[in-house]
Amino acid sequence: MFNFDWLSGVSQETAKMIFLSLYALIGLLVLLLPTEYVYQGIAKEDRHWWNNLKLWSIAVLCILASIYNHF
Amino acid sequence: MLAGIDYFIVIAYIIGMLLLGLYFKKFVNSSEDYFLGGKSLPFWAIGMSIVVSDIGALDFVGVSGQAYRYGISVGNFDWVGSVPAMLLAAFIFIPYFWRGGMYTIPEYLGRRYNQKVRTIASVTWILFFALDLGVLFWASAVLLNVLMGWPIWISIVATAGVVGLYTYFGGITAVIMTDVVQFIIMFIGGFALVFLSLYEVGGWDNMVDKIATMGPEYRNHFDIIQPQDTKSPFPWTGILFGLTFVMANAYMIGNQSIVQRCLTAKNEWHAKASMIFGSALKMFIPILVLFPGLMAVVVHPGLEDGDQALPMMIKSILPPGLVGLMFAAFFAGLMSSVDSLLNSTATLFTKDIYEPFIKKGADDKHYLKVGQITTLVLLLIGVATSPISSDFPGIYVAIQTFMSYFQGPIFAILLLGIFWKRTTEWGGLSALVIGIGFAIYLNVFKEQFFTIEDPFLYISWWSFLLGFIINVVVSLLTKKHTEEQLKGLVFSSKILVENKKL
Numbered sequence: 001m002f003n004f005d006w007l008s009g010v011s012q013e014t015a016k017m018i019f020l021s022l023y024a025l026i027g028l029l030v031l032l033l034p035t036e037y038v039y040q041g042i043a044k045e046d047r048h049w050w051n052n053l054k055l056w057s058i059a060v061l062c063i064l065a066s067i068y069n070h071f
Numbered sequence: 072m073l074a075g076i077d078y079f080i081v082i083a084y085i086i087g088m089l090l091l092g093l094y095f096k097k098f099v100n101s102s103e104d105y106f107l108g109g110k111s112l113p114f115w116a117i118g119m120s121i122v123v124s125d126i127g128a129l130d131f132v133g134v135s136g137q138a139y140r141y142g143i144s145v146g147n148f149d150w151v152g153s154v155p156a157m158l159l160a161a162f163i164f165i166p167y168f169w170r171g172g173m174y175t176i177p178e179y180l181g182r183r184y185n186q187k188v189r190t191i192a193s194v195t196w197i198l199f200f201a202l203d204l205g206v207l208f209w210a211s212a213v214l215l216n217v218l219m220g221w222p223i224w225i226s227i228v229a230t231a232g233v234v235g236l237y238t239y240f241g242g243i244t245a246v247i248m249t250d251v252v253q254f255i256i257m258f259i260g261g262f263a264l265v266f267l268s269l270y271e272v273g274g275w276d277n278m279v280d281k282i283a284t285m286g287p288e289y290r291n292h293f294d295i296i297q298p299q300d301t302k303s304p305f306p307w308t309g310i311l312f313g314l315t316f317v318m319a320n321a322y323m324i325g326n327q328s329i330v331q332r333c334l335t336a337k338n339e340w341h342a343k344a345s346m347i348f349g350s351a352l353k354m355f356i357p358i359l360v361l362f363p364g365l366m367a368v369v370v371h372p373g374l375e376d377g378d379q380a381l382p383m384m385i386k387s388i389l390p391p392g393l394v395g396l397m398f399a400a401f402f403a404g405l406m407s408s409v410d411s412l413l414n415s416t417a418t419l420f421t422k423d424i425y426e427p428f429i430k431k432g433a434d435d436k437h438y439l440k441v442g443q444i445t446t447l448v449l450l451l452i453g454v455a456t457s458p459i460s461s462d463f464p465g466i467y468v469a470i471q472t473f474m475s476y477f478q479g480p481i482f483a484i485l486l487l488g489i490f491w492k493r494t495t496e497w498g499g500l501s502a503l504v505i506g507i508g509f510a511i512y513l514n515v516f517k518e519q520f521f522t523i524e525d526p527f528l529y530i531s532w533w534s535f536l537l538g539f540i541i542n543v544v545v546s547l548l549t550k551k552h553t554e555e556q557l558k559g560l561v562f563s564s565k566i567l568v569e570n571k572k573l
Contacts, residue, residue: 002513002520002529004308008299015307016296019151022315026155033162040166041340051340056347057158063354064154071143071295 077395092237138364313528479535480506498546506538
């Protein structure tokens, strides 16, 4: 049990899909955050798309997913 | 192996760091300035600092060596082992710590659970950091001695002198701003090696083709996901359960030297952004430290010791001048690790031990002085104890591995503490003590329980799970905290709704 033998039947391809699904889930959770919350600390007049932290997070997750998809 | 220009670059770098660090002395007038940079720092500096303090000179050599032996799967530690955890930290934990005006992670645990949990967590970190300092000094100096022919005591004294001076006077602002320069030096040196190595092996595709023909032991070298039954320490099950779910989160959320940097941010947006920016930068780290090891498989096949991969690549690939820059990058890695340990340990001692137990209610200047003196004392202890490491081969790895066993239980109590109101002080305390005990037990008898050679990922998962269960069970059996006690300490959708009204 300690060695996760019960997961030995899972192929590397399936395992990779698990990781990619995890990134998609995290991305979805980030998108669900209220926009006000991710801008907290910036004055209303200074809020632009480029300081929307949701976009930053999604960009990072996309790069990460492309690395795992490639290798 | 160094030319005159290389020595010039390394010495210019060291002097430059000293002058830059000392410049920030004028910004330190209170303990908040010293420990939290006056809450005035921008996200980009903090993000760079998080990344560079996480990688030392030993990691350059060690990770390249592992890439040489095990292939690209080592990159999991900086990719899936960082990004999800840093996003969780950015959006959930850091805003709570920042809004609460906290200085240390144990301070949060103290408010959420009780003083005992705070003290156990703080003492554990202080002991680890203090022990690590001497070991880090020695191991890095030995490495620089082997690579550069630089005398061991010159490395130790130069690093201790420069880092000690700017950390003593400039506090965390000096630490973070010197880290920015160290980050740039590290990236320039590292990428120079990667590009020249790629040219040497005839490009990426050529390298992949050559390694593929080198035998069955290289069959999985370019598989980032390793099978469950791999003999390497990185089966996908360990990467998912041990690294992604536990160790990465414990490191990014429960490590004082990481979180303290975010608490220096000028506002909540910068605090969150620093972690996300850091996660973006983190994705480049495997390119710097892993790719040279992979390319060494082609350029220097059949090395007995994988840790020789990077030194061999530097010797055979880099021209004079760039060799100096690469060694400046090594020094940057060492300095950024040492300054982080010094400042974080001084903060933990002053805020979690000295202030509550030794002298309560003193004026702010007093605590500033205590922080500075603690920095100095730690530095002297680190230098004085560093030669002891030479009598205990493998102590560096032993200390790092030992610390990894605390990560599971600490993350269990942090996670439940912030997400579950019902968690009680006795639940947290028993989870911490029993979880740590279980991790030590699994480590002592690891041959009986595990089939892979170094099961630290599995141990962190199982100790986390037990700590989690113990926390839930004991909490349900003990008296719950009042709403007043939990105010501002437990995550709730109200934090999001309230923001809509702002």
